[in-house]
Amino acid sequence: MKVLLIGSGGREHALAWKIAQSPLLTTLYAAPGNPGIATVAENLSLAVEDHDAVVAFSHDNAIDLVVVGPEAPLVAGLADALRAAGIAVFGPSASAARLEGSKGFTKDLCARYSIPTGAYRRFTEQAPALAYLDSVGAPIVVKADGLAAGKGVTVAMTLDEAKAAVRDCFAGSFGAAGAEVVIEAFLDGEEASFFCLCDGETALPFGSAQDHKRVGDGDTGANTGGMGAYSPAPIMSEAMVERTMEEIIRPTIRGMAADGHPFTGVLFAGLMITDKGPELIEYNVRFGDPECQVLMMRLESDLLPILHATATGTLDRVTATWRDETALAVVLASKGYPGSFETFTPIRALPENSAESRIFHAGTALRDGQLVATGGRVLNVTGIGADPASAQKAAYAAVDQVAWDNGFCRRDIGWRALTRA
Numbered sequence: 001m002k003v004l005l006i007g008s009g010g011r012e013h014a015l016a017w018k019i020a021q022s023p024l025l026t027t028l029y030a031a032p033g034n035p036g037i038a039t040v041a042e043n044l045s046l047a048v049e050d051h052d053a054v055v056a057f058s059h060d061n062a063i064d065l066v067v068v069g070p071e072a073p074l075v076a077g078l079a080d081a082l083r084a085a086g087i088a089v090f091g092p093s094a095s096a097a098r099l100e101g102s103k104g105f106t107k108d109l110c111a112r113y114s115i116p117t118g119a120y121r122r123f124t125e126q127a128p129a130l131a132y133l134d135s136v137g138a139p140i141v142v143k144a145d146g147l148a149a150g151k152g153v154t155v156a157m158t159l160d161e162a163k164a165a166v167r168d169c170f171a172g173s174f175g176a177a178g179a180e181v182v183i184e185a186f187l188d189g190e191e192a193s194f195f196c197l198c199d200g201e202t203a204l205p206f207g208s209a210q211d212h213k214r215v216g217d218g219d220t221g222a223n224t225g226g227m228g229a230y231s232p233a234p235i236m237s238e239a240m241v242e243r244t245m246e247e248i249i250r251p252t253i254r255g256m257a258a259d260g261h262p263f264t265g266v267l268f269a270g271l272m273i274t275d276k277g278p279e280l281i282e283y284n285v286r287f288g289d290p291e292c293q294v295l296m297m298r299l300e301s302d303l304l305p306i307l308h309a310t311a312t313g314t315l316d317r318v319t320a321t322w323r324d325e326t327a328l329a330v331v332l333a334s335k336g337y338p339g340s341f342e343t344f345t346p347i348r349a350l351p352e353n354s355a356e357s358r359i360f361h362a363g364t365a366l367r368d369g370q371l372v373a374t375g376g377r378v379l380n381v382t383g384i385g386a387d388p389a390s391a392q393k394a395a396y397a398a399v400d401q402v403a404w405d406n407g408f409c410r411r412d413i414g415w416r417a418l419t420r421a
């Protein structure tokens with residue numbers, strides 16, 4: 001099978017690493033890829049925004065499956081263009097990608113199909129939004145409707161904070177993404193990420209994880225794209241997974257199909273496990289980053305036939321098996337992230353990959369033969385072990401062998417799982 005992988009992050013390096021192990025694979029291309037991905041794939045300088053170019057490349061090279069990593073090309077309709085040209089693609093259509101692209105769309109779907117989520121209202125004007133805040137009080141959550149690079153959400157503990165967030169959105173802080181605002185009830189509980197593959201009809205549970213969104217130890221400081229993750233999330237017991245499938249995932253899949261936009265690809269549910277059970281915070285229409293890295297470390301099955309089955313409506317014919325171990329990823333980021341940071345700082349040494357640990361590249365590049373950091377989140381150092389403590393030990397042992405002066409990481413990834421044990 002010839003595969004084209006779209007993306008350049010740690011998530012895509014983990015997918016590439018796993019796909020490359022498949023006996024079914026003949027050639028793996030990545031666009032644009034990164035230096036880590038280049039060790040298992042041929043990186044292409046293909047403009048991913050140019051859908052015609054991606055379709056033409058796929059045709060000319062007899063690509064059997066395109067795997068789309070990030071959300072932006074999905075929301076932009078890359079999967080539609082490929083499907084229209086008869087090319088199998090892992091990833092949803094633009095209309096199904098609205099589950100991530102529009103929070104209002106998802107909330108309306110939840111309301112129509114009785115999917116548990118925080119009570120909400122949608123607003124396109126400031127005055128009624130402020131009046132609504134006065135009527136409901138704090139704590140309350142204010143969200144820009146569209147994609148805002150993870151920055152459009154304010155969990156407001158006071159009414160003043162909530163009002164400031166509404167004013168910010170309507171003042172254009174998030175551009176078009178903030179032209180509509182969703183105000184949502186505050187949910188109290190423990191968060192978990194749950195993944196499920198869908199081929200439009202069949203849904204296959206595909207693991208759980210917990211992310212660490214704050215930049216600092218002890219979950220302090222600014223929100224980021226994720227500073228570390230581990231899998232499985234202990235709170236996602238078999239019973240909790242079944243409840244989530246029954247109350248949230250299956251109604252979503254049925255609803256999306258009934259509404260005329262069947263969902264194919266990976267559905268990533270951000271959950272709050274409250275006193276009442278699992279409630280939906282948000283959907284993403286792609287794998288989490290760095291959650292994907294820990295899932296791939298634990299996946300025993302060959303990934304490629306599973307992705308292909310998802311893309312071709314035959315998911316009922318495959319199963320997934322997992323290592324009964326914990327995987328844990330520590331993100332090494334450029335000093336200053338998530339604010340401004342220096343780029344092209346040299347990474348002088350990386351540890352060898354081993355049975356216990358593995359490095360996935362995110363924001364790296366090669367410059368005159370020297371590995372350099374080009375992004376905010378740069379390396380994902382991943383460990384695996386019998387329990388959270390040994391996975392954490394393996395990950396940090398590898399972290400300590402990275403020679404990169406401008407890098408930093410949290411030192412407490414996995415704390416929740418460790419305090420639980």
Ligand code: AMP
Nearest residue numbers: 118141153155184185186187270281282
């Ligand atoms: P989102 O971008 O929707 O994932 O939101 C970012 C973070 O805000 C989530 O991971 C939660 O920690 C928090 N959050 C979002 N919605 C709620 C809610 N209704 N109640 C409590 N926390 C929330």
Ligand code: GLY
Nearest residue numbers: 225226288289290
């Ligand atoms: N790590 C969170 C995300 O990928 O959305």
